[in-house]
Amino acid sequence: MIHILFFIFALLFTSSTNAAVNDFCVANLNKADGPSGYPCITPTKVTADHFAFSGLGVAGNTTNIIKAAVTPSFVAQFPAVNGLGLSSARLDLAPGGVIPMHTHPAASEILFVVKGRIKAGFISSSANTVYVKTLKRGDVMVFPQGLLHFQINAGKYSALAVVSFNSPNPGLQILDFALFGNNLASTLVEQTTFLDDAQVKKLKGILGGTG
Ligand SMILES: *[C@@H]1O[C@H](CO)[C@@H](O)[C@H](O)[C@H]1NC(C)=O
Numbered sequence: 387m388i389h390i391l392f393f394i395f396a397l398l399f400t401s402s403t404n405a406a407v408n409d410f411c412v413a414n415l416n417k418a419d420g421p422s423g424y425p426c427i428t429p430t431k432v433t434a435d436h437f438a439f440s441g442l443g444v445a446g447n448t449t450n451i452i453k454a455a456v457t458p459s460f461v462a463q464f465p466a467v468n469g470l471g472l473s474s475a476r477l478d479l480a481p482g483g484v485i486p487m488h489t490h491p492a493a494s495e496i497l498f499v500v501k502g503r504i505k506a507g508f509i510s511s512s513a514n515t516v517y518v519k520t521l522k523r524g525d526v527m528v529f530p531q532g533l534l535h536f537q538i539n540a541g542k543y544s545a546l547a548v549v550s551f552n553s554p555n556p557g558l559q560i561l562d563f564a565l566f567g568n569n570l571a572s573t574l575v576e577q578t579t580f581l582d583d584a585q586v587k588k589l590k591g592i593l594g595g596t597g
Pocket residue numbers: 447448449450
């Protein structure tokens with residue numbers, strides 16, 4: 387009986403000690419990232435400043451080919467989200483701006499329109515079904531994990547959205563850049579997309595691809 391009580395006491399004591407240690411794990415970005423995130427910096431060196439990030443208060447530079455900017459606060463920019471299963475980003479879309487078709491392999495996304503009008507959509511992987519909505523200020527839309535999706539400024543003025551992810555490191559692959567922004571041989575792009583040579587060369591020229 388005494389033994390059993392001692393065992394229960396030891397169990398309670400151990401689990402409460404672990405809980406205190408695991409309150410947070412601010413990333414040590416100098417170490418390698420792994421499946422469960424980065425190792426932690428020493429908890430006693432963590433201050434309130436680690437848990438706040440001001441980078442999303444500044445509009446991204448939309449003077450570029452997509453007339454849009456994504457400002458991330460993923461674990462690389464905001465190490466306090468390490469291990470917490472979430473992160474966020476800011477989207478700025480100038481008039482005519484577009485976040486081209488892309489996926490986040492590791493996360494679902496929820497988008498909140500702060501300003502302007504945004505047409506957004508995604509494509510299911512099972513049936514290639516298209517889901518498109520035009521969103522106004524205050525609306526949210528969710529994009530399930532791994533699915534191709536896009537956002538377009540649907541208004542006359544600049545649009546602003548905040549997006550949240552259920553991963554500290556959602557990943558980002560933009561389809562257009564994957565196809566036309568690297569050295570994947572034009573013949574392979576043509577064979578795998580059914581586009582003709584002129585179209586592929588033109589898109590490579592616009593998106594910085596070679597070959
Ligand atoms: C925005 O980016 C463009 C193109 O790279 C650059 O010429 C311009 O100076 C940038 N503007 C600001 C405010 O940084």
